[in-house]
Amino acid sequence: MKALKHPQISEQGHSHLMDFSLQKIQFLDADGNWLTARPDFASDEWLVQSYKNMVRTRVFDSKAIALQRTGQMGTYPSSLGQEAFGVAIGMSLQKDDVFAPYYRDHAAHLLRGHKMSDLLLYWGGDERGSSKGPKQDFPVCVPIATQITHAAGAAAALKIKNQDQLAVVTIGDGGTSKGDFFEALNVAGAWQLPMVVLVNNNQYAISVPRDIQCGAPTLAQKAIGAGIHGVQVDGNDVLAVYQAMLEARQRAQQHKGATLIEAMSYRLCDHTTADDASRYRANEEVKEAWKNEPIKRLQSALVNLNLWDSEQEQAWQTQCSDEVDKAVEEYLKTEKDTPESMFDHLYEDWPEVMNEQLDLLADKLSRQQTH
Amino acid sequence: MSAVNDMNQAQAVESVLLEAVNLALHYEMEHDESVVLLGEDVGTNGGVFRATSGLKEKFGFKRVMDTPLAEALISGMAVGMATQGLKPIAEIQFMGFIFPAFEHLFCHAARMRNRTRGRMSCPMVLRAPYGGGIHAPEHHSESTEALIAHTPGIRVVIPSSPARAYGLLLAAIRDPDPVVFLEPKRIYRGSKQTINNNGQALPLDTCFTLRQGTDVTLISWGACIADTLEAADKLAEKGVSAEVIDVATIKPLDMRTMLTSVVNTGRCVIVHEAARSFGVGAEIAAQISEKCFLNLLAPVQRVTGFDTHMPYFKNEHYYLPNSEDIVAAVDKCFREA
Amino acid sequence: MKYFKLPDLGEGLSEAEIVEWHVKVGDTVKEDQLMVSVETAKAIVEVPSPQSGVICTLFAEPGDVVHIGEPLVEYEGEQDDSGTVVGDLSLSAKQESKDDFIVGSAHSQNNQSVIKATPSVRALAKRLEVDLSHIKPSGEDGRITTNDVEKAARLNFDKGQSESLKGVRKVMAKNMAASHAQVVPVTLHDDADVHGWFTKGNPTQDITMRLVHAIKQACVAEPSMNVWFDGEHLTRRLLTQIDLGIAVDTEQGLFVPVLRDIGQRSLDNLREGLNALRGAVKSRKIPPQEMQGATITLSNFGTLAGKYANPVVLPPQVTIVGAGGIRDEVVAFQGQAVVHPILPLSVTFDHRAVTGGEAARFLSVMLEDLTKASVEN
Helix, strand or coil, rough: CCCCCCCCCCCCCCCCCCCCCCCCECCCCCCCCEEECCCCCCCCHHHHHHHHHHHHHHHHHHHHHHHHHHCCCCCCCCCCCCCHHHHHHHCCCCCCEEEEEECCHHHHHCCCCCCCHHHHHHHHHEEEEEHCCCCCCCCCCCCCCHHHHHHHHHHHHHHHHHCCCCCEEEEHHHHHHHHHHHHHHHHHHHCCHHHEEEECCCECCCCHHHHHHCCCCCCCCCCHHHCCEEEEEEEHHHHHHHHHHHHHHHHHHHHCCCCEEEEEEECCCCCCCCCCHHHHHCCCHCCCCCCCCHHHHHHHHHHHHCCCCCCHHHHHHHHHHHHHHHHHHHHHHHCCCCCCHCCCCCCCCHHHHHHHHHHHHHHHHHHHHCC | HHHHHHHHCCCCCECCHHHHHHHHHHHHHCCCEEEEEEECCCCCCCCCCCCCCCCHHHCCCCEEEEECCHHHHHHHHHHHHHCCCCEEEECCCHHHHHHHHHHHHHHHHHCCHCCCCCCCHHHEEEEEECCCCCCCCCCCCCCCHHHHHCCCCEEEEEECCCHHHHHHHHHHCCCCEEEEEEEEEHHHCCEEEEEEEEEEEEECCCCCCECCCCCCCEEEEECCCHHHHHHHHHHHHHHEEEEEEEEEEEECCHHHHHHHHHHHCCCEEEEEEEECCHHHHHHHHHHHHHHHHHHHHCCCCEECCCCCCCCCHHHHHHCCHHHHHHHHHHHHHCCCC | CCCCCCCCCCCCCHHHHHHHECCCCCCCCCCCCCEEEEEEECCCCEEEECCCEEEECCCCCCEEEEECCCEEEEECCCCCCCCCCCCHHHHCCCCCCCCCCECCCCCCCCCCCEEEEEEHHHHHHHHCCCCCCCCCCCCCCCCCCCHHHHHHHHHHHCCCCCCCCCCCHHHHHHHHHHHHHCCCEEEEEEEECCCCCCCCCCCCCHHHHHHHHHHHHHHCCCCCCHHEEECCEEEEECCCCHHHHHHHCCCCCCCCCCCCCCCCCCCCHHHHHHHHHHHHHHCCCHHHHCCCCCCCEEECHHHHHCCCCCCCCCCCCEEEEECCCEEEEEEECCCCCEEEEEEEEEEEEEEECCHHHHHHHHHHHHHHHHHCCCCCC
16 A cells, blocks of 8 residues: 555545555466476475375365265355365464364365364264364354354464464354354454465356456455455465465564455355255356366476376375375264263263253153164 | 245245244345345355355445454444435354344344434344354354343244244334344255245234143243244153243344143243343243233243353253253143142 | 355365366266366366256356356256245145135134133032032122032032933923923813723723824824924924824933834734834834934833823924823713723923814824724724
């Protein structure tokens, strides 16, 4: 933002107040060609690891869909085509950061140390699936955008406790229309909170396309209204997302406040396994979008750098499949939790008046056994 | 899509509950220009459950609006539209996401007529699929009608069959005050019934007697009606004649029908999916005890969900009341007599 | 399913190139029939049809690259729609497809037979073995009080249990009360001198049949005594047929079987009929129809005891004849004081429908007939 030192006043009384500008970050084009020099963080190991992480996510994701289709798991929101977003976040999160995901962050979860079988448990309808992970992280968030206000609170807590870490939170393009989103951004700006908000702009909120979700040309510019830094990145370029995260962390550590990162991507899959996107979008559009997908472009870049070949691809695919298969086995083997468990963890201490309801449950169970 | 349009021209239509909702919306939008629809995915996608299917094609984007993702916005805009001569039907995609809409429902929709002494009113309908039983992820199975019913100035209506969904939704749209219309998703695609697509509304503020009986009164609403009727069948085999009442309008309650029934049977079991404490059943039980005390042969029983959150779907069926639970509660009425 | 999309090919492959189609538009395919060969980075894969159907569109040409999730073919027919974005609606509860319902209540609002009592009073009644339906409530809102129950219990103890009327006794109680509430009864008493029945050479008279005959003659002479009268609508139905109800006393109570069409049947036939009816009453096998539809009734209480009476007219009838016991009395006959057998007669009529004159004429015909030594069969 730049204010001119000597404003000129027009006949209607107008004078220039200030300009705003937005920047975009991208390193690789859709075909994997470098648009600029390799950033420092993008060592050979880093590049290969980020690629492997994206592939691993996609293998897990495919299997999760298959499980739902065969009735062994519940409704599941795929992350097909959006792997770069989550992998970049997962690789940049530090141990003591607070992560507040929405519901499509499988890539980040896997890098955050969650077991594949736990993710399957959650989507398979078992609360124990969201009981694990770093103790300061929030579980999957279903009520849209409420995780942003939680992250603002977490960021405030970090600041109050003089901790150096970030509150990192994700959201879809649809979620940016919600009051929670604006309210949280606003306080992040007012209080200079160490928070990073990453928008996975995959162009669709179920059936609602981006252009009728919001009238502004970018979602990143919502940051300006909140007085925080905003930037748009190519969300299918894992390096771009990672770079934005690095800058955001630096910004926060220098007490320059929060960052809003809009990651441009495309939802190559249906909203969930119960949705059918062909009802509301043309197949040609999806076909075009495949050209920009994140895994293919990084693979090209790696191959060009002689860092990857088909043998390694084969080996890694096999390794990922094996890992996923083992996780599926563990998930399917897990006995569902007892009916009484529905009463666990309501309060820290058990209110005595609830004993009566345990009796009601016992009666109900005895009836179910005899039928 | 064409099948839907054909359906809407016909007079007598075989419909499941979901289709009956769609029929009623088509009918009323056809006959009343002031009726508009707004919500997430209601236009192009026809609603995530297809309740608004075919409406955008027929009536255009000015009357069927795909809103940005924001429930407070949806209910707030509905309030705004309703005060300016439109009849908005707002959809909240799932009852689990209705909470941001509460502010506008309770602070404004419920009070507009009252605080302007009748100068302004709020003829809006807020529709939401509610309840559990479809193995959905968390937050998608809520049953919090009691929270809304506790607020003065709002109507809460819950249909339990395609025919009643059709008639009650028409009544809700035509009602000059705000109505929250909760559609039990567990029976969205239950059996088909023949709907006479003649625009005839059913009365609000009244219960419906679905079965006549002399030995016990079973009171329920929504998806639990299916379990209650099943229980009545099982009771009939045991020689117990059960009267089944569908409350339908939760607020304001038609106590007269329920009390008359209990006066005649002397026994009452109330069935609802929602949590036990502070549920709608508690209000009905209190009124029955107050006004039928002298006719009761046994205490009023409630068969409900527990005071826990609806568990994730692997354990959903331990939470939801079933017909065996209802029969057991009726047995209790007879043991204590 | 209408669209078939390229399924996951495994091994992390996300796209495939169409090599060759094995079907064309318009073909009918069977489930598992090979549809298309595609080439992945690894191999050529044969893709089978997941269902039977008719192909109406192919979405790619040989050489085109298709990604997983993209449509390959379209079948004729309606799109399969899950109809939701979470969960599974096919788990929908079964419902009744018939849906008869009543708006509001199925009962009348004012059920007088409802017993009002608090649970503690009901429990007390149970303990004291008092039937709540026998008690007249003294509470101001119509409720039975503790006091009421205790009084009833004491009464049961001192005076014996009250029992609910059942069957014929119950019906009688209701009918008599109803009659009393509607009918305006007037009774004429007189005596029939029946010494003629006992003349030498005369067969013994069947008293009941003589009464039946007399009633028949009287009805013919005065048909306004054999009618059905509707007091509410003020209508009167003159009946051509005489169906005589005959009161029969039993342990269970009063039965009134009906001798049909006494005007057209012989006395022998009527006697047979009456015996049959009596037998049926005694063996408790009498069907209800046999006790319905009487046009006039005879109460022959004289077989037990009694002279005159005011028997109760049973609407819609307007007449009931009461016959007392035949007894020897000192009477004035042809100027002399003599001892003759006398049959006391009572005729009660409903003065809403019958005049005194009509009743008197009826009675006089009866008396004349009864006085005869004998009558024709």
